Amino acid sequence: MRKYGLAIAVVLMALNDSLAQFGRRTPEQDSIFARLQRQTRADHQNMMAQLGIKALRPGVSGNPQDANAANRDENKVNSYTLPDPLVLKNGKKIKTPQDWWQKRRPEIVEDFEKEIYGRLPPHIPTVQWKVVSSKDTVIANLPIKEKILRGVVDNSSFPSIKVEIELLVATPRPTTKPVPIVLEFGFIQSPFGNTPPVMPIGLGSAGEPTWKEQLIARGWGYAIIVPSSIQADNGAGLTEGIIGLVNQGKPRKPEDWGALRAWSWGASRALDYFETDQDIDAKRVAIEGLSRYGKATVVAMAFEPRFSLAFIGSSGAGGVKILRRVFGEQVENLASSGEYHWFCGNFIKYAGPLTPSDLPVDAHELVALCAPRPVFISSGSPQVEGQWVDAKGMFLGGVYASPVYRLFGKKGLGTTQFPSLGTPLVEGDIAYRQHAGGHSTGPNWSTWIAWACRYWGECKYF
Template identity: 45%
Template sequence: MRRTLPALAAVLLATAALAQTAVTADQDREQMMGQLGITALVPGVSGEPGRPNSANEDEGRATPYPHLPDPLRFADGRPVTAKSWPRRRVELAEVLAREVYGRVPANVPGVDWQVTATDREVIGFGQPVIARRVIGTVDNRAAPQIAVRLRMTVVLPANAKGPVPVLMMFGRADFPAPSQPDPDEIDRINTAMRALLVRQDPPLAAVFDRHQAFPLASAAPFRFPGPGEPPPIEQLIAAGWGYAMIDPLSAQEDDGSGLRRGIIGLTNRGRPRAPDDWGALRAWAWAAGRGLDWLARDPNVDAKRIGIEGVSRYGKAALVALAFDPRFATGLIGSSGKGGATPLRRNFGESVGNLATGEYHWMAGNFLKYDTKGVSRPGLDAADLPVDSNALIALVAPRPVFISYGVPEAGDAKWLDQRGSWMATLDAARVYRLLGAAGPDTGDALTTPMPAVNEDRLDGALAWRQHDGGHTDAPNMRHFLRWAGRFVTGPR
């Protein structure tokens, strides 16, 4: 069949664009460095103690920069009032986008959401739920060689009397407890499967005859709940909440080699990013916002009470989503570290160099500039950042947010700098107080002691709690739900 010249040209262009996306993370980062005129980056530190470049864990050397950028002063030095805070918020959001996380382009294509499966399930101790798999197909007419399909599973209490609050959670979008066929249905499935296999391979008839009790299909065995607290999803349903699991990797890969694919690559049509283009954290937050779009149209969901949750890198993304999208009513931010709730300018644990090298794809290209001091122009480091994590938390104000950490002894490594996160939270509390909402404490952010492990700081809209578990926020879920009962699900 002969192709017309326009059709052939389209095929060749698509093939060339697809080939253009095949770069390594190192190649992509070097291309960005070239755009910025950067010739070298300061290497990241090691998380292993005893190495020449081990991360600092000495509090005496942790704060070489004695001040955090003040969210309550405009860039020109003028003080911020409650009346002028909206203008300062816009200013902070612009700088955080341009220099740290990247801007979401104006031409991001739309998403068409479709429910592809619905299942009535039972989780925990007999809690009936309705679970739906929802797929969001992104319009890729501008770059047909790049397909993006967002994956989300929505689980709501089956017996709710009205719209329920929902906590969106970053993770695999699996059904929690798929319903099982009854014994008669399993027998029918086995009979049909045996017949099909024998038709394809007749000698299997003798095999099945020798092993007549061997099931090709069987129901999942019943498992008694384990010791300790129920899993977070069971706690949510028991408290009258629903939840949505959204897979961030369905929007954007967690690797620099994927920046010319996924939603970032689709929007750029397979081309390299510009220095102020979004990174993966902002792309994952964008996916959460699109999931919120769908949830807000569900009459069984209270659109004014949709929260966002994540742990570790997804804790960073959850805080970014909450900060930049005011429709999210609350958040549970678990063990987020640098790039999340921990100050970038703290010399403790993970460094800016780690983010600018190994995890550069999380951030805007411009962020690389702040890892060049002593090795390349423009010669900047974390002290030159005009904003820090206290500003990111402040963008949420006065909406309620719960900052959660574990302890190093249980696996929430010192790398995350729990104390630094407390400092940023305490400084952001000044914004909460300005807007008439309480924070976790008062006092100087650099010197006020961190609360003891398992000591609640849950009396205000900005909440803090360090549990005695590891790299998870699960031990704080019941505390989050109790706190949210006052600040999210109470009378509005």
């Protein structure tokens, strides 16, 4: 019951704004939400106390009418200097892939782990995958095999916390050999009924098949992993989930992992399962997600070398957007009690007393950690999605990662000029497209699939 109650509370917290807007929140939901807020603020204050921080700079507002509105004007963007991903801390420039793997990449990984996303604990409990159900069914008249699995985490070291990772896997039927698969951070039918996402994830464009239909029609499979079944999406849950289990219910220390790293760890455990499934080609697995799950997608791709491709949707700040760039959401927002749980505690200090310019790394180096594997950066239009996620800032994350791809003989974005809406930059191993829709990867799925065919092949329809 402890696990289920927390999961329900997570959903309520995520949907608070929409429930309040339409008047559907019950007194019980109000009570749960208020409790979560109190616990989150207390945990946030605990971390600030550990860091010796008395106050943080306030974040900007997404409402352009507010006095502290986020910058939306390119003419007001600050000047900044980024760390060079090809220059060692001793000032020497690396010149070979071997130097990248042996010298520069470890430096960048260390900075991201210590200052932004946190370190994986040395001993994380094992996961045992169990098939809950398996059935033959159809999607858009295409036959598939659909399985629901639970990844049961060994909690013998602290039995009061239970973690079961929820995973759905669908592969086309019939198949003559293992198929590629796309793993999405998303939502599936849960014990609590249909759990709606925080934002629309993976919706199809008007007149287009859904992302699932497009993949199955290609002869590929799809999978969905539920992040909240790994780690709650709030600070109140940091003493539960996989983080709480490892810490035996105690609060985090400043270098401990946050939710983004925990979610990406869960995606790696799904990969472990894929390697045992005869229907899946575990050498061709892509990772995809939107918004906060777009952040988790690039983190998973950066730290898990087994992922073949990435589809990073509107990840914004904390994802592939340049953090030093003053446009849209800022570090101060990420370090607030609403979002700090995505990161390690040390990250909070860059909202006071330090600044984003003091960060030893920035988002372009997170993209660079994915090299030489291909990544596709997706965004919506400023008119529909808005400018909070900073489409150009995400584009620049790809631009400044390109030199590392070229070090491997690969092709980066191929331009430093921000493209017009709808222009696909898909000739390189870093790809980018800003679609005309809203906060969704949906309108970019067909472009991503065509781009992915260059790497995976087998692109004929049934």
